Amino acid sequence: MRPIDLARGHGLSSQAVRNYEEEGILPPAERTPHGYRVYTHLHEQALRTFVALIPGHGHSTATAILRAVNEGALDEALALVDESHVQLLKDRQTLTAVEKALHALAPTERSPAGRMFVGPLARQLRIRPATLRKWELAGLLHPERDRETGYRVYTADDVRDAHLAHQLRRGGYLLGQIAPLLAQVRAAGGVEPLNATLGEWRTRLTRRGRAMLTGAAELDTYLRDFPQSQAV
The missing domain is CATH 1.10.1660.10 (Multidrug-efflux Transporter Regulator; Chain: A; Domain 2)
Structure with a gap:
């Protein structure tokens, strides 16, 4: 030819x-x-x-x-x-972990109301305040600062992300793995819109496998x- x-x-x-x-x-x-x-x-x-x-x-x-x-x-x-194939398996495991973490969130954690300081949020999650600060340094959370006191103030979205990060950490995920997942949640506009995205994500993985x-x-x-x- x-x-x-x-x-x-x-x-x-x-x-x-x-x-x-x-x-x-x-x-x-x-x-x-x-x-x-x-x-x-x-x-x-x-x-x-x-x-x-x-x-x-x-x-x-x-x-x-x-x-x-x-x-x-x-x-x-x-x-x-x-x-x-190893990467595909990791992607499947990540998707499964995100789905489990989202389902494990209580309705009040999915759409929390109000703002919280570091102490109350840490107590709610049953972790140390230092852990929240560590998550912030890793890019998981983005708290604001109170103008008068300089204390960290967590918005409703931050509280949601903190609960989601907590679930993923309990599932064995590293901070570096969690940060991009939370970025997807924020980009989707919250947990509920992400549910459809997760379905599309699974479809893409299936196509890749085939x-x-x-x-x-x-x-x-x-x-x-x-x-x-x-x-x-």
Whole structure:
């Protein structure tokens, strides 16, 4: 096949195919006596595999996987696949933890009223005031300051986030993991709007998992077609 023949089947340009070869996504092409590239079924399967891997692993990781295979580093390629699956599992566990934490919040904690100082909030959560200050430093909470006394004042949203952080900490999550989750709650405008977001999040994870299966099937086909001296 010529570059244009391979490109047309995937809606690409000839230059894109040449770029993929230069990046190591495709194995090196043979050349005619006049220097023109000649692609084979192997190159077609490599491109099909790359396209199939992207939805589940992302462009960068898909590139790294194909490059490793084409360089004969099969263990490295499979390790990259494993890392994507590990990340997907972590994302599923994070989603489950957020759902459990949200469901564990009492209605008054989901939509608390009024403002609180550090002492009363700490007593409500049964933690030390120093813990709340630590959460603030980690970016979990953003209390205001009383103009007269300089004391921390927690708004209704801060109280909600403190309760949610407490639930997640009890679930074993680190502060660095909790901060972006609370940012999502704030961006969604609270807990209730986030419920729909969580459903969409789970749908995306499911799609990613299915995409990984599709990519794995194409990768397995490519490995079976690949020269045995390099792929096994």
